[in-house]
Amino acid sequence: MAHTGVLRPGFIQLRVLDMPSAITHYVDRIGLHQVSEGPDGRIYLKSADEFDHHSVVLRRADSAGMDVMAFKVAKDSDLDRFEKRITDYGYVVDHIPPEEQPGIGRRIGFMLESGHRIELFAHAEQSDPKPLTLNPDVWDYEPHGMRARRFDHALLYGPNVEKNLDFFCNVLDFSCTETVGPTGNLIAVFLSAGMKAHDIAFANYPSPGKLHHISFELENWNDVGHAADIIARYDISIDIGPTRHGITRGQTIYFFDPSGNRNEVFAGGFTFYPDHPIRTWDEGHVGKAIFYYERVLNDAFLSVVT
Amino acid sequence: MTATHFRIYVKDVGAADCNIDERVLVALERAQGLGQLNPLPCKLPVGCRRGGCGICKAKIVTGEFLRTPMSRSHISVDDEQAGFVLSCSIYPRSDLLLKLECSTKTGTKGKKVISNEEENQ
Numbered sequence: 001m002a003h004t005g006v007l008r009p010g011f012i013q014l015r016v017l018d019m020p021s022a023i024t025h026y027v028d029r030i031g032l033h034q035v036s037e038g039p040d041g042r043i044y045l046k047s048a049d050e051f052d053h054h055s056v057v058l059r060r061a062d063s064a065g066m067d068v069m070a071f072k073v074a075k076d077s078d079l080d081r082f083e084k085r086i087t088d089y090g091y092v093v094d095h096i097p098p099e100e101q102p103g104i105g106r107r108i109g110f111m112l113e114s115g116h117r118i119e120l121f122a123h124a125e126q127s128d129p130k131p132l133t134l135n136p137d138v139w140d141y142e143p144h145g146m147r148a149r150r151f152d153h154a155l156l157y158g159p160n161v162e163k164n165l166d167f168f169c170n171v172l173d174f175s176c177t178e179t180v181g182p183t184g185n186l187i188a189v190f191l192s193a194g195m196k197a198h199d200i201a202f203a204n205y206p207s208p209g210k211l212h213h214i215s216f217e218l219e220n221w222n223d224v225g226h227a228a229d230i231i232a233r234y235d236i237s238i239d240i241g242p243t244r245h246g247i248t249r250g251q252t253i254y255f256f257d258p259s260g261n262r263n264e265v266f267a268g269g270f271t272f273y274p275d276h277p278i279r280t281w282d283e284g285h286v287g288k289a290i291f292y293y294e295r296v297l298n299d300a301f302l303s304v305v306t
Numbered sequence: 307m308t309a310t311h312f313r314i315y316v317k318d319v320g321a322a323d324c325n326i327d328e329r330v331l332v333a334l335e336r337a338q339g340l341g342q343l344n345p346l347p348c349k350l351p352v353g354c355r356r357g358g359c360g361i362c363k364a365k366i367v368t369g370e371f372l373r374t375p376m377s378r379s380h381i382s383v384d385d386e387q388a389g390f391v392l393s394c395s396i397y398p399r400s401d402l403l404l405k406l407e408c409s410t411k412t413g414t415k416g417k418k419v420i421s422n423e424e425e426n427q
């Protein structure tokens with residue numbers, strides 16, 4: 001297997017102010033399925049096009065934002081290997097026992113210098129609905145809502161993004177695919193564990209631990225248009241789009257969940273190979289980098305986070 | 307007949323019509339689009355419109371309203387008792403007089419940016 005170590009984003013745990021409206025949003029509008037409800041009230045969601053138990057966790061809280069983003073690694077021994085490397089790098093690693101979240105094996109966790117908690121896990125049970133594997137039709141359950149196919153990536157805001165860049169590349173073996181801003185004073189970094197244009201991204205921001213958006217992958221530009229119809233029909237709070245990002249080339253809409261957490265639906269994006277050079281955007285082209293058609297940032301991009 | 311819409315007066319700035327089932331911030335956005343909030347010193351601070359990001363913080367000077375969930379990171383218990391709200395997360399139940407908490411400041415590149423008075427976790 002050429003793709004080893006960290007495979008992909010596994011799940012993100014979000015804080016929501018009101019659970020019923022959050023479930024309506026993520027299930028009926030985004031198109032996810034509810035897998036289960038935990039004894040502590042956390043809700044576990046997935047796309048029908050994902051095999052693993054869940055990819056989005058909702059936790060009722062008094063503030064919006066994210067608790068943790070977790071990545072899946074290829075095998076259990078990777079957790080020990082990464083624990084040693086993370087500890088050697090100087091970060092404190094803690095341990096979450098299996099089944100703290102249903103269907104998920106043991107996890108290791110640590111805090112980034114941007115104030116975000118990251119976890120790694122190797123084992124996830126599968127849950128229904130999931131893709132077919134024998135003579136596989138394109139879907140088993142008919143897609144609904146925006147027809148999200150997976151939790152794709154997150155953009156996180158906090159300080160010290162260049163330290164995160166160093167950590168992800170040198171400890172977790174990610175590749176940097178794109179950067180914004182001058183070397184030594186980067187505004188944003190885009191990081192991939194595999195062949196996607198990004199699995200996680202960070203932008204410099206004075207307050208630690210902030211969420212800019214979580215993104216769901218759609219099949220194509222037609223589905224982005226369909227998502228826009230859903231956003232208008234159900235009066236979902238829109239940020240911008242449909243448009244395209246210069247960074248990643250993804251076709252996109254930014255909007256907000258009922259607790260104010262920014263969501264994205266996203267289609268396309270370039271294919272990345274680990275031998276590819278880093279693509280860079282200088283400060284004079286930051287508008288085009290973020291919103292390719294508008295060529296200018298909106299006020300909310302830099303200042304609105306949870 | 308009971309009222310179905312109210313006037314939202316923004317201190318020193320102007321006034322907007324707001325339906326009883328409409329978020330106050332959304333009514334202000336429309337009023338700004340119609341040129342009714344001209345003296346506003348900055349673009350109306352619109353963020354998530356759902357009580358999470360805190361950018362539309364305002365103080366209610368007078369009037370009654372229905373409150374929906376808003377982040378405690380931005381409206382603490384003390385703030386709430388002092389009359390602060392996120393204007394995206396209230397619905398009018400009478401005419402309202404409010405004061406926006408946003409400020410304009412000039413960034414290093416001379417670009418006007420909007421920020422909250424205080425940055426809190």
Ligand SMILES: [Fe+2]
Binds near residue numbers: 215
């Ligand atoms: Fe994104």
